[in-house]
Amino acid sequence: MSDVPSDLKYTKEHEWARIEGNRVTVGITQHAVDALGDIIIVSVDLKVGAAVSAGKVFGVVESTKSVSDLFSPISGAVVAINEALKDAPEKVNESPYGDGWMVAFETDGTSAELDGLMDPAAYSAFLGSL
Amino acid sequence: MEQSSLKKTPIYDEHLRAKARMVPFTGYSMPVQYTGLVDEHHTVRKSAGLFDVSHMGELVVSGPGATLAVDRLVTNDVQGLMDGQARYTVCCNEGGTILDDLIIYRVAADNVLVVCNASNREKIVGHFNQQLSATHEVRDISDDTALIALQGPRAMEILRSGVADGRAEELPAFHFADMPVFNVDCTVSRTGYTGEDGVEIFCPPGEAARIWRSLMAAGESAGLRPAGLGARNTLRLECRMALYGNDIDDTTNPLEAGLGWVVRFDKADFIGRTALLAVKEAGLARKLVGFEMTDKAIARDHWWVINDADEQVGMVTSGSPSPTLGKNLGLAYVPAGSAAVGSALRLRDPERGRIGNAIVVKTPFYKRTR
Numbered sequence: 001m002s003d004v005p006s007d008l009k010y011t012k013e014h015e016w017a018r019i020e021g022n023r024v025t026v027g028i029t030q031h032a033v034d035a036l037g038d039i040i041i042v043s044v045d046l047k048v049g050a051a052v053s054a055g056k057v058f059g060v061v062e063s064t065k066s067v068s069d070l071f072s073p074i075s076g077a078v079v080a081i082n083e084a085l086k087d088a089p090e091k092v093n094e095s096p097y098g099d100g101w102m103v104a105f106e107t108d109g110t111s112a113e114l115d116g117l118m119d120p121a122a123y124s125a126f127l128g129s130l
Numbered sequence: 131m132e133q134s135s136l137k138k139t140p141i142y143d144e145h146l147r148a149k150a151r152m153v154p155f156t157g158y159s160m161p162v163q164y165t166g167l168v169d170e171h172h173t174v175r176k177s178a179g180l181f182d183v184s185h186m187g188e189l190v191v192s193g194p195g196a197t198l199a200v201d202r203l204v205t206n207d208v209q210g211l212m213d214g215q216a217r218y219t220v221c222c223n224e225g226g227t228i229l230d231d232l233i234i235y236r237v238a239a240d241n242v243l244v245v246c247n248a249s250n251r252e253k254i255v256g257h258f259n260q261q262l263s264a265t266h267e268v269r270d271i272s273d274d275t276a277l278i279a280l281q282g283p284r285a286m287e288i289l290r291s292g293v294a295d296g297r298a299e300e301l302p303a304f305h306f307a308d309m310p311v312f313n314v315d316c317t318v319s320r321t322g323y324t325g326e327d328g329v330e331i332f333c334p335p336g337e338a339a340r341i342w343r344s345l346m347a348a349g350e351s352a353g354l355r356p357a358g359l360g361a362r363n364t365l366r367l368e369c370r371m372a373l374y375g376n377d378i379d380d381t382t383n384p385l386e387a388g389l390g391w392v393v394r395f396d397k398a399d400f401i402g403r404t405a406l407l408a409v410k411e412a413g414l415a416r417k418l419v420g421f422e423m424t425d426k427a428i429a430r431d432h433w434w435v436i437n438d439a440d441e442q443v444g445m446v447t448s449g450s451p452s453p454t455l456g457k458n459l460g461l462a463y464v465p466a467g468s469a470a471v472g473s474a475l476r477l478r479d480p481e482r483g484r485i486g487n488a489i490v491v492k493t494p495f496y497k498r499t500r
Contacts, residue, residue, distance in 0.1 A: 034151070037360070038168045040451055041428065060482065062428055064167050064451050065360050069482075 002031040002127055005097055009114070010123035013071045016097065017117055022108065024074055027101040028061060028092065031127055036063040039092045042085040044070070044103055050078045054113045058103065061092070074113045076105030139184035140276045140335040141342050148356050155359060156248040158185040163358040170361035171453040174324050175498075178282030179357030180345055183323075183330070184338065187251030188275045191242045191258065193266035200234060200242050202400050203261055205384060206392040211236040216304045216321060219392050220384045221254065222402030226409055228378045228387070230254050233321060235306055243317075245277075247374045261401070276338030280345060281328035281365075283498075284352040289329060291348035292341070293318070298329060312344040323362060325369030325498055367448050367459065368496035370420060376431055377418060377447040377461050385409050386463070387418045388493075416444065417469040420493035421477075423458035427486025429477040435464050436478045444468075446477060454496050464490070 008016040014032035018025040033039070044059035052058055052072045059070040082101050085091060092100035107114070118126060136159040145152060150161035161182065163170060173179050191200055201209040206219030216235040220228045230250040235243035246254045251272055258268045280289060289298050292312040298320075301307060306319035317332040333341050346354060363373070370388075372378045378387045383406060385393065393406055423429060428451055435444030449460030464475060473490040 037163060037166055041426070057482075064364065064453065065162075067428075067430060 002029065002034065003097075004029070004120045004124050004127070006120050008097065009073075009117035009119060010126075011071065011073045011117060012126065013069075013073075015071060015073050017073045017114075018101075019114060022106050023079065023104055024076060024107055024114075025101050025104045026073060027096055028068075028070070029123075030096050032068070033093055033096045033100075036061065036068060037065050039063050039089045042082075042089045042092060042102060044081050044085075046078045046081065046103065048078050048081060052076060052078060052105065061089075070102065072103075072105070073117060074105060074107050076107040078103060079106045080104040137185075139182055140338040141182040141184060141278070144339055144342050145182065145356070150356070150358060153359070156185055158248065160185060161356070161358040163360045164356050167358070167360035167364065168453045170355060170357040171364050173353060173355045174282045174326055174357055174361060174365055175454055176283070177353035177355075178280060178284045178288055178326075178328070178349055179324070179355055179361065180342065180349070181279040181281065181357050181362055182277075182342070183279050183362075184276040184335075185248040186277050187246040187248055187254065187270070187272045188277070188332070189244045189246070189251075189255055189258065190269045190271055191244060191262065191266055192240060192269070194240055196240045196242045196266055197236055198239075199262055199266050200244070200258075201398060203258065204232065204234060205394065205400055205402065205406070206234075207394045207397045208234045208236070208242070209397065213238055214305055214307055216306055216319060218304075220378070220389055221257070222384065222400075222406065223380065224401060224405060226383045226402040226405030227380045228374070228382055228384060229257060229380060231372055231374055231378060231389075235319065248272075249375060274335065276333050276335045278331045278333065278338065278342060278345070279322055279324075279328065280331065280349075280354075281322045281324040281357075282326045282354075284349070284354070285326070285328035288345065288349040288352050288354055289318075292344055301329075312341055314341060316341070323371055324365040325371070325494070325496060326365075327498075363448075364450055364453055367450055367461070368452050368454055368494065370461065370493040370495065373448060382418075382463075383409055386414050386416055414466050416463045417466055418447065418461055418463050419469050419473075419490045420495060421460050421462055421475055421488040422491045422495075423460075424474075424487045424489055427477070427484060428458045429460050429462075429486050429488065430479070432480065433462075433486070434478045434480050435462050435468075436476045438476075440478070442478075444475075452495060457495075459495050460488070461493075 041062040145161040204219040301320040429449040433446040
């Protein structure tokens with residue numbers, strides 16, 4: 001079974017969101033990493049300060065085998081981008097929930113969008129249904 | 131497609147045991163990767179990899195003059211094969227476009243084995259039945275045949291543990307023979323789809339898993355690992371081997387696909403000859419070329435080749451990072467005027483709008499040093 005940390009929220013696009021107050025950090029899940037294989041490009045088409053709405057494509061992640069869009073799980077303003085992935089995309093393979101984080105957003109924190117994300121149990125059940 | 135409706139090869143359980151990621155592929159549940167595509171790719175180039183390619187189609191054409199009869203259905207010279215010799219070819223329709231690419235094995239003058247792509251099996255069986263007279267029988271033995279490819283510089287050394295007297299090593303490239311492999315009667319062929327030395331082993335389905343396990347055990351110390359469809363694709367692409375459905379199909383002819391070397395206008399008449407001769411005389415409007423990306427982009431299958439006005443003028447048919455060369459490579463149909471080595475290509479991802487730049491390079495991208 002895929003690693004599904006208990007302190008995160010999840011989307012059906014296999015992204016995770018770490019919610020700390022108004023700050024939401026986003027990456028892709030172990031399941032996504034396993035499906036993609038060796039990741040060689042993480043390309044985020046955003047700049048710090050940009051406003052993003054939920055469900056919007058904000059970049060792509062490429063492995064030897066395939067290309068996948070990255071979807072913003074929530075609406076907000078970009079406050080940080082993991083620039084280290086430009087030169088070391090393999091960090092996503094090595095540590096998808098840690099050094100492999102991709103973008104951090106600032107939200108108003110009360111958004112119903114946050115409630116729409118899956119909790120770990122729901123995401124595990126979703127993975128089981130695939 | 132529902133997982134449950136997918137066919138399983140006789141080696142399916144071994145893939146699950148090795149924790150392969152299984153994907154639907156031409157109606158079969160097939161391993162796309164085990165430990166990882168790149169690892170598997172390097173393993174085949176440096177040591178050896180084991181591939182389950184039991185999904186491939188096999189048919190036997192038998193009857194008086196079967197070799198001559200098949201010769202008329204394919205573009206390459208099959209009539210000139212010796213018993214025990216195999217040859218790569220394409221099979222065209224009257225219009226000169228490609229129904230499938232095949233390997234033809236001459237067992238005897240009256241007995242020919244044809245290996246076709248899994249996706250084209252029914253089409254080819256139908257085509258052969260339609261084109262051959264009643265004196266020739268076409269038997270589809272795909273379901274009674276498992277196929278294991280052992281590929282890599284250490285493949286022959288590994289095979290030695292299952293084949294007596296070095297019989298397999300005596301086979302020149304593109305030759306085959308019946309011989310016991312781990313005491314099971316098999317047909318061993320010095321062919322493959324990776325650009326490395328190695329064999330493909332046709333074996334009875336009931337024994338295939340045992341042969342697989344025996345080879346894995348025999349090859350352990352040499353670094354043998356199972357390899358999936360993902361690595362198979364990058365390995366074949368580096369050697370510019372065509373993939374049916376991507377680089378060639380029934381809208382492309384072998385001349386523009388760079389497969390002129392398998393079209394023998396100097397042999398007896400064959401289906402598609404007239405059309406292909408007309409293509410040759412008129413000159414090619416487009417050509418399948420190899421390209422190398424000159425920026426960070428990775429062009430993928432179905433990206434467009436575009437001109438300065440951003441109009442589509444061609445198509446990427448295969449595109450991928452090359453694990454061996456550390457570059458991003460691909461094949462694309464381009465206008466004949468842009469086909470020369472060194473020509474600059476602009477490529478566009480039609481889905482995401484991204485642009486990449488490439489130059490036409492010589493193929494094969496990779497050739498093993500013997």
